Amino acid sequence: MKKLKNNKYVIAAIVAIVLLVCGITYASAVIYKNAKDNNAIKDGVKFLSINNDGSKIIEKFVVTLNGKNKELEINFNYNTEKDNEGEYQEIVGKFNDSTVYSKASHSNTVGNINSDYNVDYLKANFNESNFQIIKGSDNQSYLLLITNNSQGGMFAPVSDNIYVLNDNFNLIGNFIMRDASVGWELANAASPWYNDSFNACGKQNICQILTKIEDNSIYYLIRVASGSTYGNIEERVYSINADKLNYNTIKTYKIANVAYGQYEDEYYDPSIGSSTINNDNNLNTYLEYIPINYVDDNNNLIFSKDNITIDDISPETLIGRALALKQDSEKDISKNVIDELVLKMYNKNVKDVILDKPIMDGSLYYELRNNNYVVTDYSGLSTTFMYYIEKSETTNQELIIYTRIAQLDYIGDGSFSISNPNSLNSIKDFAEDEENLASEYLADNKNKFSLYKHTYKKTSDGYAWEKTEKQN
Numbered sequence: 001m002k003k004l005k006n007n008k009y010v011i012a013a014i015v016a017i018v019l020l021v022c023g024i025t026y027a028s029a030v031i032y033k034n035a036k037d038n039n040a041i042k043d044g045v046k047f048l049s050i051n052n053d054g055s056k057i058i059e060k061f062v063v064t065l066n067g068k069n070k071e072l073e074i075n076f077n078y079n080t081e082k083d084n085e086g087e088y089q090e091i092v093g094k095f096n097d098s099t100v101y102s103k104a105s106h107s108n109t110v111g112n113i114n115s116d117y118n119v120d121y122l123k124a125n126f127n128e129s130n131f132q133i134i135k136g137s138d139n140q141s142y143l144l145l146i147t148n149n150s151q152g153g154m155f156a157p158v159s160d161n162i163y164v165l166n167d168n169f170n171l172i173g174n175f176i177m178r179d180a181s182v183g184w185e186l187a188n189a190a191s192p193w194y195n196d197s198f199n200a201c202g203k204q205n206i207c208q209i210l211t212k213i214e215d216n217s218i219y220y221l222i223r224v225a226s227g228s229t230y231g232n233i234e235e236r237v238y239s240i241n242a243d244k245l246n247y248n249t250i251k252t253y254k255i256a257n258v259a260y261g262q263y264e265d266e267y268y269d270p271s272i273g274s275s276t277i278n279n280d281n282n283l284n285t286y287l288e289y290i291p292i293n294y295v296d297d298n299n300n301l302i303f304s305k306d307n308i309t310i311d312d313i314s315p316e317t318l319i320g321r322a323l324a325l326k327q328d329s330e331k332d333i334s335k336n337v338i339d340e341l342v343l344k345m346y347n348k349n350v351k352d353v354i355l356d357k358p359i360m361d362g363s364l365y366y367e368l369r370n371n372n373y374v375v376t377d378y379s380g381l382s383t384t385f386m387y388y389i390e391k392s393e394t395t396n397q398e399l400i401i402y403t404r405i406a407q408l409d410y411i412g413d414g415s416f417s418i419s420n421p422n423s424l425n426s427i428k429d430f431a432e433d434e435e436n437l438a439s440e441y442l443a444d445n446k447n448k449f450s451l452y453k454h455t456y457k458k459t460s461d462g463y464a465w466e467k468t469e470k471q472n
Helices: 002-039 119-125 283-287 315-325 335-346 435-444
Strands: 044-052 057-065 068-083 086-095 098-107 131-135 141-146 159-165 171-179 182-186 211-214 217-226 229-241 244-261 307-309 364-369 372-378 383-394 398-410 416-419 428-430 451-459 462-470
Touching: 044 119, 044 131, 057 119, 057 131, 057 141, 068 098, 098 119, 098 159, 171 211, 171 217, 171 229, 171 244, 182 229, 229 435, 244 435, 283 383, 283 398, 283 451, 283 462, 315 335, 315 364, 335 372, 335 462, 383 435, 398 435, 416 435, 428 435
Parallel strands: none
Antiparallel strands: 044 057, 057 068, 068 086, 086 098, 131 141, 141 159, 159 171, 182 244, 211 217, 217 229, 229 244, 244 383, 307 462, 364 372, 383 398, 398 416, 398 451, 416 428, 451 462
16 A cells, blocks of 8 residues: 555656646747747848948848848939020939839039938938838738929829839839829829828828838738729739739729819829820720620620630630720721731731621721721611720730620610610610710629629730639
8 A cells, every 4th residue: 555655656756747848848838939039030121321432322121021122222323404594403313224212403503413412312312211011911021112393393102102013023013192284083083192191291281191001911002094084093902922013992082173183084003004095005095905806606795705715705806895995987997907916816817817897896898908907888886885894804814804785775866774784674774965974873782783893814015814714
């Protein structure tokens, strides 16, 4: 009995020792982890140096992202241009080819360098506060470079931007933070403009801040053109994943008037490779590539199908769509021009296509004569389509655009109805010349219309339409 009791003591002692060892091991592991975490390279931007080498001023920062240290360099140059009363002077700071700092002024004296062109002034006006770190949904860190562009002078930009860079300093996004060239007045006196947390407005009386950074998301107020109207302002929330921007639209505002300034009928998208409506990389331009003149053997239109690809479309239909974009009832159109446009829009070579009947582009009939497309008849526009862009995704290989689509069916007196392309039932009727009201109706009632995914493949000349798929 005594021996058994002793064994109990021995077992208890062994258990106590094991527990003690485990506790020490766990505590050591925790201490090691905390020490490792404390010693881990943290994301951030630190000023390194600024020097005048005689030809330019060079400012350097050390940027730490995702465990990598890398130097970022801003080069400041001094530019002048003479006029009858002296000269304009501008200080320009660039990161690679992007202007990140500018200050312009006028001097009545020629040849005197602006006193602000010195290392102390530039260090005070472009520093660590011009950078922020943001986390992507991929848990990677990205760098936001915030520009400082002043007003006044013939050289200075009228906007400030936020550039989005990855840890290799590749540019993956470009948001307009402040645009001083145009003032938009919105319907119902709406004022969605953000607070000037960047101090970008300075002393301007009217200044609309279009961007804010919150909870690792980029909120952006973007104008979307709409035919003959001023269009809408969309409020979007952008996130970053695998070096690309994705967004959701959370609200739409109608533009009622231009308060001041001039504007271009353009669509600006912050994804790198997207710019104005005249730029080949614009979303609206790419939507025009969709061959809406397609009709199958059963007279079904393109969006009545759940899935249609470039292989389903005849060369004649592709030529007809290209003619629609070059449409001019007063002039013949060169076959060579259309061949090049089809190649650009669809990555298809139609140089050897032989036409045995007239081609219709939607409203005009063309015949090929002496290597020119000549208008031979007019059918009138009966059906067309209107898009509402939900979001887009861009990679090096693909462009994907998600849209709601409304079908517009015109009646003889110019009035029209809109419907879901997958339904024969009209949703709403409109009088002649009310396309702008139809566009607003689509934006306000987008869930009544089907969602489509349009995929474009990267080519040497932009992106070529490949397929359209119905999502719901």
